[in-house]
Amino acid sequence: MPFLFTAEKKVQLLWCTITISMSLDTSAIRRQFPALQQQINGHPLVYLDSAATAQVPMAVLEAMSECERHDRGNPHRGMHVLAERATEKFESARKTVAEFIGAATHEIIFTRNATESLNIVAKSWGKQNVKKGDVVALTLLEHHSAIVPWLQHKEDIGIEIAWVGIDETGMPRMEELEELLKAGKTKMVCITGQSNVLGVRPPLKDIIKTAHASGALVTVDATQLIAHHPVDVADLDCDFLVFSGHKLYGPTGIGVLYGKRKLLEAMPPFLGGGGMIGNVTKTGFTAADIPQKFEAGTPPLAQAVGLAATIDWISQYPWKDIEAHETKLIRAAVTALADIPDLKFLPNFARDKVPQAGALLSGCISFIIRGSHPHDLTDVLGNRGICLRAGHHCCQPLHDHLNIPASTRVSVGIYNTEDEVTLLVRAIDEALKTLA
Numbered sequence: 001m002p003f004l005f006t007a008e009k010k011v012q013l014l015w016c017t018i019t020i021s022m023s024l025d026t027s028a029i030r031r032q033f034p035a036l037q038q039q040i041n042g043h044p045l046v047y048l049d050s051a052a053t054a055q056v057p058m059a060v061l062e063a064m065s066e067c068e069r070h071d072r073g074n075p076h077r078g079m080h081v082l083a084e085r086a087t088e089k090f091e092s093a094r095k096t097v098a099e100f101i102g103a104a105t106h107e108i109i110f111t112r113n114a115t116e117s118l119n120i121v122a123k124s125w126g127k128q129n130v131k132k133g134d135v136v137a138l139t140l141l142e143h144h145s146a147i148v149p150w151l152q153h154k155e156d157i158g159i160e161i162a163w164v165g166i167d168e169t170g171m172p173r174m175e176e177l178e179e180l181l182k183a184g185k186t187k188m189v190c191i192t193g194q195s196n197v198l199g200v201r202p203p204l205k206d207i208i209k210t211a212h213a214s215g216a217l218v219t220v221d222a223t224q225l226i227a228h229h230p231v232d233v234a235d236l237d238c239d240f241l242v243f244s245g246h247k248l249y250g251p252t253g254i255g256v257l258y259g260k261r262k263l264l265e266a267m268p269p270f271l272g273g274g275g276m277i278g279n280v281t282k283t284g285f286t287a288a289d290i291p292q293k294f295e296a297g298t299p300p301l302a303q304a305v306g307l308a309a310t311i312d313w314i315s316q317y318p319w320k321d322i323e324a325h326e327t328k329l330i331r332a333a334v335t336a337l338a339d340i341p342d343l344k345f346l347p348n349f350a351r352d353k354v355p356q357a358g359a360l361l362s363g364c365i366s367f368i369i370r371g372s373h374p375h376d377l378t379d380v381l382g383n384r385g386i387c388l389r390a391g392h393h394c395c396q397p398l399h400d401h402l403n404i405p406a407s408t409r410v411s412v413g414i415y416n417t418e419d420e421v422t423l424l425v426r427a428i429d430e431a432l433k434t435l436a
């Protein structure tokens, strides 16, 4: 007699399938990360600093090691078998990145990190297109890497930087941006896709539409967003977008600059050297076509392979499951931390306005505790294996605006658990007794 499920069993199985597809198997994910298996001073490592740099799964380490052991050659610079394999791997990685963010392959430039990508925008596109008296708009949420290259341009030729403020939830004030754009002097708006301090996600599509309507271009700093939410440059219609491999569970030493083809083609090269030229004579040179025009010198081969591997790796997990998992963690953290008497969350510090994890709050949360300095707190916690970040998180203008020198940040990733949040809050409670 064939084995048949009862109707009740079928419903149970269906429910089980739905539940499995809606939640991540965090234990299985954690096992793939060698760094998470260690103990610090006899305590399990509780890694809550993925916004600074995320840990790397075995699949990425193995892909990089395989490349170094078998396919190490200089991409685009040789006819022999290893150079050819290196070229093939490097260009295949570019294709993987392009597909991941909805770009065309030649619109992807490999850089060292998001910082270098942002510098290319300011120093190549900016040098050509932002003249004395023109305005570049930055929000108070921006990272120093998005700010300083434009401040350097301001020092060099006297452009104006206009700051867009934030409201009490931490979101950029759209009315301020609209007012600024109306004046017609703004050439570029730089906007983070997700704040590395507050965890808020500005409405990118609205901002881009509004900026374009007044003739300004938009650079999206997706360095935080990239590991937490799908990014589609065609859908966003952004002009430039940047991120780093190491925040996406990938290698350090590689970043991405996406730019619209027409813009990249019209821009001057950033660095000069081998690989970025068409022709060189004693008196001059012509630049290579994009993307090589912006990739002077031997490129980061193993890192590009690692970045492609990390994209393949993360793509096995549905974004909605990743987001649901991380929202649950942030909600748990906010709920438990809110019970600590002198703790106040950024940006409004009001106990009755606890940040809402959900649509607007992702990846991280920052706070201050009256009477204890963030550096002392994170030092004590660090000795117990709990890794948090303290300081201004490369967002000094935001901290100045909030009138605080520093804050403590908890940031989560795909591998964190609610148990780790519980350990964190218990450890803060205990640390505060010793710091009092």
Ligand SMILES: Cc1ncc(COP(=O)(O)O)c(C=O)c1O
Pocket (backbone or CB within 6 Å): 051, 052, 113, 114, 115, 116, 143, 145, 146, 192, 194, 195, 196, 221, 223, 224, 244, 394
């Ligand atoms: C929002 C944001 N932008 C840019 C950066 C700079 O990234 P990288 O140091 O990898 O260049 C960071 C790093 O923390 C960041 O959080």
